[in-house]
Amino acid sequence: MFKLNRPSMKTNSFSAEMRYAARRYFRLYKRRNEAGWARALITTGIGLAFPSLFLILAVLFGSATVSAPNLAFSWLNGLCIAFLIHGVYRLIELTQPQARLDAIQQGGWRAGLFFSLIPVACILLGMVLFAQGLGWWMQLQVSTPLESTRGLSQFLFISLVGVLIGWAVDHQVRRRQALELQATEARLLHLQAQIEPHFLFNSLAAVQSLIKPAPDQALAMLEHFTDHLRASLAALREDSCLLGTELQAVRSYLALMQIRMGDRLRFVVEAEPAAEQLRLPPLLLQPLVENAIVHGIEPKDEGGEVRLRAWIEGTSLKVLVQDDGLGPLAKPRRSQQGHGIALKNVRERLAARHGARASLDLHIDEAGCRALLSLPIQPKDQGSAA
Numbered sequence: 001m002f003k004l005n006r007p008s009m010k011t012n013s014f015s016a017e018m019r020y021a022a023r024r025y026f027r028l029y030k031r032r033n034e035a036g037w038a039r040a041l042i043t044t045g046i047g048l049a050f051p052s053l054f055l056i057l058a059v060l061f062g063s064a065t066v067s068a069p070n071l072a073f074s075w076l077n078g079l080c081i082a083f084l085i086h087g088v089y090r091l092i093e094l095t096q097p098q099a100r101l102d103a104i105q106q107g108g109w110r111a112g113l114f115f116s117l118i119p120v121a122c123i124l125l126g127m128v129l130f131a132q133g134l135g136w137w138m139q140l141q142v143s144t145p146l147e148s149t150r151g152l153s154q155f156l157f158i159s160l161v162g163v164l165i166g167w168a169v170d171h172q173v174r175r176r177q178a179l180e181l182q183a184t185e186a187r188l189l190h191l192q193a194q195i196e197p198h199f200l201f202n203s204l205a206a207v208q209s210l211i212k213p214a215p216d217q218a219l220a221m222l223e224h225f226t227d228h229l230r231a232s233l234a235a236l237r238e239d240s241c242l243l244g245t246e247l248q249a250v251r252s253y254l255a256l257m258q259i260r261m262g263d264r265l266r267f268v269v270e271a272e273p274a275a276e277q278l279r280l281p282p283l284l285l286q287p288l289v290e291n292a293i294v295h296g297i298e299p300k301d302e303g304g305e306v307r308l309r310a311w312i313e314g315t316s317l318k319v320l321v322q323d324d325g326l327g328p329l330a331k332p333r334r335s336q337q338g339h340g341i342a343l344k345n346v347r348e349r350l351a352a353r354h355g356a357r358a359s360l361d362l363h364i365d366e367a368g369c370r371a372l373l374s375l376p377i378q379p380k381d382q383g384s385a386a
Contacts, residue, residue: 028101047082081126116163221259227252244276264303271310288321288371296325319373
């Protein structure tokens with residue numbers, strides 16, 4: 001399953017917890033399962049690092065001298081600001097739906113302003129509150145570095161540089177992810193180019209064999225074959241397609257296989273109407289259905305049933321492909337082209353597009369095989385799914 005899992009109890013070491021928390025720290029999640037102390041340590045490190053950097057720059061520019069009290073108060077102020085920023089973002093996470101948080105994280109100028117203005121505003125507010133609190137505690141008049149023109153200009157300059165660096169890094173990360181996604185899709189097309197001719201030739205040979213003894217079956221098979229090609233080729237032209245379009249290709253494929261296998265294959269395809277209007281990467285479902293038939297139903301003497309069900313659960317699209325085939329008794333078909341590669345490719349595409357927000361869970365038991373696909377609902381699809 002492609003999920004970013006929290007370290008298990010057996011491997012729940014300090015370093016594992018810290019790595020897990022660090023990977024999730026700068027992402028927005030309504031529900032968080034990382035250790036609170038790990039997030040607190042990261043926030044503490046940030047709170048100590050930035051004041052130290054500012055002091056170093058101030059010393060280099062000759063506008064400040066470092067002393068023990070000065071360093072201590074700067075660190076304390078940095079910790080207050082860091083935890084204030086942490087608290088504001090956590091409040092936003094708790095009050096906003098995950099779909100809106102996902103929309104923010106997808107980038108754009110609005111997301112850039114969101115991740116830039118909140119820290120700057122929290123820094124200004126944190127400095128003022130810290131100065132007021134420290135002055136009340138020590139019964140002194142405490143001023144902030146921002147009260148001078150020089151201090152304010154330095155703060156604005158450093159903030160601007162930090163925002164530009166952050167935007168540049170984010171742009172490079174997203175550009176790299178886009179290139180990785182393109183490479184994954186290219187591998188998919190290459191794989192499809194290897195597998196599809198075998199399916200095409202086998203189907204055409206089956207049609208040819210039925211023309212004389214069973215012309216009606218040959219005609220029906222040719223119609224399903226055409227429908228399958230039409231839906232599959234249309235989906236491949238886009239980087240995403242409607243679930244309804246994907247289900248049309250799957251129904252045509254199953255009907256085609258049913259003519260070839262006869263009564264040994266039964267199938268049911270069910271989907272909520274709202275789910276059919278959602279978009280997903282093309283050709284995600286057919287490898288799961290092919291897996292169910294080739295490794296579960298076809299080798300079983302009495303055949304079996306393939307069930308596909310799609311529904312909306314919270315902010316996710318769920319698609320379950322289930323068969324009552326051989327299950328753990330199924331033997332690998334080494335002669336089958338693409339054996340094991342198609343599922344690996346599906347997982348790679350999910351990871352490239354959605355990261356830990358998407359998953360493919362494959363479970364084999366005595367009753368057959370279940371493949372559960374979970375995809376995040378894209379913000380632009382929220383209206384159509386309502």
